[in-house]
Amino acid sequence: xxxxxxxxxxxxxxxxxxxxxxxxxxxxxxxxxxxxxxxxxxxxxxxxxxxxxxxxxxxxxxxxxxxxxxxxxxxxxxxxxxxxxxxxxxxxxxxxxxxxxxxxxxxxxxxxxxxxxxxxxxxxxxxxxxxxxxxxxxxxxxxxxxxxxxxxxxxxxxxxxxxxxxxxxxxxxxxxxxxxxxxxxxxxxxxxxxxxxxxxxxxxxxxxxxxxxxxxxxxxxxxxxxxxx
Ligand SMILES: N[C@@H](CCC(=O)N[C@@H](CS)C(=O)NCC(=O)O)C(=O)O
Numbered sequence: 001x002x003x004x005x006x007x008x009x010x011x012x013x014x015x016x017x018x019x020x021x022x023x024x025x026x027x028x029x030x031x032x033x034x035x036x037x038x039x040x041x042x043x044x045x046x047x048x049x050x051x052x053x054x055x056x057x058x059x060x061x062x063x064x065x066x067x068x069x070x071x072x073x074x075x076x077x078x079x080x081x082x083x084x085x086x087x088x089x090x091x092x093x094x095x096x097x098x099x100x101x102x103x104x105x106x107x108x109x110x111x112x113x114x115x116x117x118x119x120x121x122x123x124x125x126x127x128x129x130x131x132x133x134x135x136x137x138x139x140x141x142x143x144x145x146x147x148x149x150x151x152x153x154x155x156x157x158x159x160x161x162x163x164x165x166x167x168x169x170x171x172x173x174x175x176x177x178x179x180x181x182x183x184x185x186x187x188x189x190x191x192x193x194x195x196x197x198x199x200x201x202x203x204x205x206x207x208x209x210x211x212x213x214x215x216x217x218x219x220x221x222x223x224x225x226x227x228x229x
Pocket of ligand 1: 010011034045047048059060061
């Protein structure tokens, strides 16, 4: 059986989401970031990690692709052929190394890095994220989903980045809650084994996801003094 390993509220949520979409049984194994248990599975000490019997897969995008490929009959993987694979890889790399990077960078400088190396990355992160939201809109065009007319691992990966409470519905400071909900610490991902944010209405998936990204972009743009870094 699959083991989805991570801390509650970490990117393990996208792995759980994939497993739920694919209808696969799994165990959620709670492991703290950079704990000895995490280092035993991933040289960087980061989560999530997926184990599939003897195989260990690290890095959330790779895990999502692995699962989509392994259960290709469920239709969440790449379009056919080498061109389809390139299209999928391109989306996955865009999602993590370009789209998610400014969100994650800001979060790291606010909460994760040792205090003496933290700097104010707020304006640069806001600029980069606004650029990436435009790029995402252009990439999507008028397609219902990233790879065309079916929901795939790409939508899970990007959708998970926009998951969590919309800033306007949050009780805490919008910018802080947005960052926390977006990049990493979004509260328990497992509620009765079902990811909190599994889309209820597929037709509105990208409409609501883009709405959340735009809310995040707006909260980035708002100066919030020291709290916003
Ligand atoms: N590229 C990795 C990044 C994993 C990652 O940074 N995970 C966070 C939790 S969401 C972590 O373990 N952070 C620990 C740290 O940065 O010290 C992935 O997508 O899985």
